Amino acid sequence: MDHRSKLFSIKDIYNLDPTDDLFVTAMRENCRFQYDNCADYKKILDGEGFDPDSLKTMDDLADLPFIPTLIFKKRRLFAMSQKRMLWKPTSSGTSGSYSKIGLEFSALTNALKMVLRVTPKRGVLSLRPCNYIVFGYKPNRHNKTAVAKTAFGTTLLAPALSRTYALLYRNGKYEPDLEGVIKAILKYSKRKAPLRFMGFPSYTFFVLKMMEERGLKVQLPKGSKIMMGGGWKQFYTEEVDKSVFYDLVNRVLGVKDSDIVEFFGAVEHPILYCDCPNHHFHVPVYSRILIRDIHTLKPVSNGTPGLINLMSPMVKATPILSVMTDDLGILHDGKECGCGQSSPYLEILGRVGLKDIKTCAAGAAELLNSGGKT
């Protein structure tokens, strides 16, 4: 078994220290592979004067050149022929351009192992059949964005009896169908099978608000879960406080805080971050996060805000072993959380740049507006 597979086979996924050596070794192997197989990656490392073999300790990771996600939107970087890539998700293309990231077969098997380890932590993986409300795009051959795929993918975590989508593809474009969603909630809340919500928090919030205004309150069946991912950063940093949202879920759906589960991931860093019972995204053994100074890009200590550098040796097809997103964040010491997990957790503060910047959540809000008015 190679070092990467060993890393993805670890059982105790939030205990990072014992896995440091393994992580660095897997990163070095990945770095060497990218250097030898991706000419553009070699140019970057040569340009920055970095030798893959110099990656020996955790401290060395700070010197590994990281690639801004902006670059993947502009250029196609691959270390394998595209025939070997099974899955080419695209990011949601906030600024109108899209990242193309390839995942090879072994990356996908590692991803599967990861999902099977991460999801049971919050009782999300279940054999009990469920009905699903998907607050996202109904899959369509025209929509290749990762959000659509992951929103659909999570409906596989427990067998699906039905799936109701909030965004339907009609006449060549996506339109929100919130009335349909409310009908489905009322209908499935009376069934025995648990009901699961998945997708953009902004839609979930909007629907629950609509229900509350109409005096509609239900008690969802036992085992029901509210799962959210995609677009939540914009939502929480700018629109609604988490506790307000949780209270609303509790009031309208009768679902407890502990049954609200959030996910976070990015196309350029396809690691599944699942929140702990205190709703924090702890770093699993598959990845490491460095927060870098906004002036100098040097790593800063935990608790200091900066640019987010995400690292993982998971993928070989594309050189995404160390990427920098366009978000600002803070890494907190694990013990500050109080859930018992020792690994640090990431808090996203929002996008870099001046404030009026769109994300896919804002795009979704726009659809809502036009859909709600016509």
Added chain:
Amino acid sequence: MILANGILYDTKEQNKVLDGLKDKLTATLTGAPLERETVVSAFDSLGKDLAAGKLNDLIDSIDLDGKDYYLDMMGNMMSRKFLEDKIALELYSDLKGSDRIKTKQIPLGVIFHIAAGNMDVLPIVSIAEGLLAGNINILKLPQADSGLTIKALKILIDREPRLKDHIYVFDTPSSDIATMQKLADLSDGISVWGGDEAVKAVRQMSRPGTRLIEWGHKLGFAYISGFEDKENELKSLAEHIMLTKQLLCSSCQVIYIDTDKYEDVIAFAEEFISYLENAALKYPVTELGGVAELTLRRYAERIDRHISSEDPSTDNDKIIRGQSTSITVKKDSKLELSYMYGNVIVKPLPSDNIASVLRDSKEYLQTAGLICESDKRESLSELIYRCGLERVTRAGHMSEFFKGEAHDGEYPLARYSRFVNIEY
């Protein structure tokens, strides 16, 4: 949050507020006119309370860059003296008509203000100008509003309830086109602050015949041709750059040096960086996002250059870095936007070339800060404004509000008014 007729509403009540708006506006328009004295005394008393520290609770709750400076400025601008002088300068007091036909300057009517978020107090200034000219004002808050606007206007109305039907504030996002359109349709004039895209969008949205009052994006620069008091002039230029964070239309983006020698430009930059650093200590950048974006963009450009195998030495720009500021020295003379937040550009521009360079950017010209020997000031100022600039100031005063100030070459109160002729 929405403010209408002196009452605060939750954002979700927007449609309810909009439904009765047309009738309310009509009633106000045809009701008792808003007296200038009402507006002036309301702002004057608010300004006095501000100075006396009575609004400290409000001020402390808001995260405002360069707070003391802006509070001081607002205090001055709200004084009776300042407002009365402004009215006297910008509006006609008595117009001579014929015996038979009178001419009056009256308010435009309803003004829809689409304010920008680059300066926290700007939406209030825009509303104040609309009120001084006697109008009903509908404000669309900028997305980046700090919360100051609605609170301050509520206090103003509580103090002078006669203003309540002349102030409406909506927090509608620009993406809510239907609402934006509705508000535009209700208005006689639209005052838009913003970049080319915002201005274009408003032009599309407005009906023919609606007066457009465009305060578009402009680029400011400083021009240096010798000194009168070098130490102080450079200090005040640096402080201007750090105070405004280069976010205003009047902020300095490029510093031109009157020379054709690149070495002179580099020598200036190497000297100026310490001034900039000192100014950054006095007015530090607190907007992390903007700085982070700049850092990320520069790093991405570097990584991209590796991929396109450009020889880094072919890069013409020399960057001189301080702790939190930087100066980019370029060889060309084009007027351009800097990376902002204390990252200024320095370029050579021999005085013989000023006209041809400035004419290339004529739509974006507004403020030039001029540092020069005293005997050159008059001729250089004249050359610069004849090229299309709207104001030429001393370098530290580029963004100052002052008595008699025109905005983008016009007097706002005049733009917010119209003339009527009435035959008796």
